[in-house]
Amino acid sequence: AQTVTQSQPEMSVQEAETVTLSCTYDTSESNYYLFWYKQPPSRQMILVIRQEAYKQQNATENRFSVNFQKAAKSFSLKISDSQLGDTAMYFCALLQARQLTFGSGTQLTVLP
Amino acid sequence: ETGVTQTPRHLVMGMTNKKSLKCEQHLGHNAMYWYKQSAKKPLELMFVYNFKEQTENNSVPSRFSPECPNSSHLFLHLHTLQPEDSALYLCASSQRLGLAGGRLREQYFGPGTRLTVT
Numbered sequence: 668a669q670t671v672t673q674s675q676p677e678m679s680v681q682e683a684e685t686v687t688l689s690c691t692y693d694t695s696e697s698n699y700y701l702f703w704y705k706q707p708p709s710r711q712m713i714l715v716i717r718q719e720a721y722k723q724q725n726a727t728e729n730r731f732s733v734n735f736q737k738a739a740k741s742f743s744l745k746i747s748d749s750q751l752g753d754t755a756m757y758f759c760a761l762l763q764a765r766q767l768t769f770g771s772g773t774q775l776t777v778l779p
Numbered sequence: 780e781t782g783v784t785q786t787p788r789h790l791v792m793g794m795t796n797k798k799s800l801k802c803e804q805h806l807g808h809n810a811m812y813w814y815k816q817s818a819k820k821p822l823e824l825m826f827v828y829n830f831k832e833q834t835e836n837n838s839v840p841s842r843f844s845p846e847c848p849n850s851s852h853l854f855l856h857l858h859t860l861q862p863e864d865s866a867l868y869l870c871a872s873s874q875r876l877g878l879a880g881g882r883l884r885e886q887y888f889g890p891g892t893r894l895t896v897t
Binding site: 769 | 812819822835867869871885886888889890891893
C-alpha cells in the first residue's frame with residue numbers, strides 16, 4: 668500500500684519570506700510521480716508542481732521548488748517570496764499505477 | 780468552457796432524494812475520477828474511469844452510482860444518502876491511464892460540488 672504523510676497541519680509565513688512544507692511517502696514501486704496541489708478557499712484544486720521519480724533533478728516552477736530525496740522518500744515544497752495569494756491548503760500526492768494518494772494537507776497562511 | 784467543470788456547485792438534498800452530479804472535461808483527456816473530500820480527512824478516491832470503463836471502485840456504497848457515457852462526461856448519481864455523505868465532491872481528469880510501462884499523467888480537478896445531506 669502507498670501512503671503519504673504531511674506532518675504539519677498548519678504553517679504561517681510572513682509575506683516575501685520563504686517557507687518549506689514537508690511530505691514523506693511510502694511506496695514499493697520504482698516508477699511513480701509526486702505532486703504538490705494547492706487548494707485555496709475557492710476549493711479549486713490546482714496543480715503546483717510535479718516530479719518524476721526517475722529524475723534526479725529537483726523540479727522548479729517560478730517561486731515553487733521541491734527537494735526530492737528518493738532514498739529518504741521525502742518530497743518537500745519550498746515557496747520563495749511568499750505572496751498573500753499563496754494562502755491555501757497544500758496537498759502532497761503520490762501517483763503510481765492507477766491511483767493518486769493524497770496526504771492530509773498543510774494549511775499555509777501568508778501574513779501581511 | 781475550459782478545463783474541468785462541475786455542476787451544480789452546491790447541492791442540498793434530503794435523505795430520500797435522488798440527484799446527480801455532473802462533470803465535464805474540455806482537455807481531451809481519457810480518464811476521469813470522482814473524489815470525496817470531507818473535513819479534516821485526506822481526499823478519498825471513489826471511482827476511476829479509463830476510456831469510459833470503470834477501473835476502480837474503492838469500496839464505495841451502492842447509494843453512489845457513477846456513469847461515464849463518453850470520455851468527456853462523468854456523472855455521480857446519488858440516492859438515499861446519509862448525513863455523513865455531506866462533503867465536497869471533486870471530479871478530475873487526466874490523460875489515459877498507462878498500461879504496464881505506460882506514461883502516467885497528472886490530474887486536473889474541477890471546482891467541486893458542495894453536497895449537504897439533511
